[in-house]
Amino acid sequence: MNRMIINTMLILLSMSVSMLAWATGTHYEIRVDGLACPYCAYGIEKKLTAIDGVKNLKVDLENGLVSVDVSDGVVLTEADMKQLFEDAGFTYRSMTTSHPDRDQDKTQ
Numbered sequence: 001m002n003r004m005i006i007n008t009m010l011i012l013l014s015m016s017v018s019m020l021a022w023a024t025g026t027h028y029e030i031r032v033d034g035l036a037c038p039y040c041a042y043g044i045e046k047k048l049t050a051i052d053g054v055k056n057l058k059v060d061l062e063n064g065l066v067s068v069d070v071s072d073g074v075v076l077t078e079a080d081m082k083q084l085f086e087d088a089g090f091t092y093r094s095m096t097t098s099h100p101d102r103d104q105d106k107t108q
Helices: 002-022 038-049 078-087 100-107
Strands: 025-033 054-060 065-071 091-098
Touching (some): 038 054, 038 065, 038 078
Antiparallel strands (some): 025 091, 054 065
């Protein structure tokens, strides 16, 4: 009986670890010109959150920086982001990507 409980716990633990690894995603930092007010930020937030897989979003008006976290498997391309920001009336400048969970694993 104890062995069955231990095996069940091990299976559940391994599933949890697998789900955690699967849940990793990508972090994007997008530089944009023309973000001047909270209304600008709201417009960008609305467009980006309409994309499936966008988890976290932060708009830094002062620095013209949009930070976006997406689920694993979701890719924001430069061409798509350039079009999205230009359609919204802003000037897309650049985008960098990182994989925080994977990068953290490499440093440990």
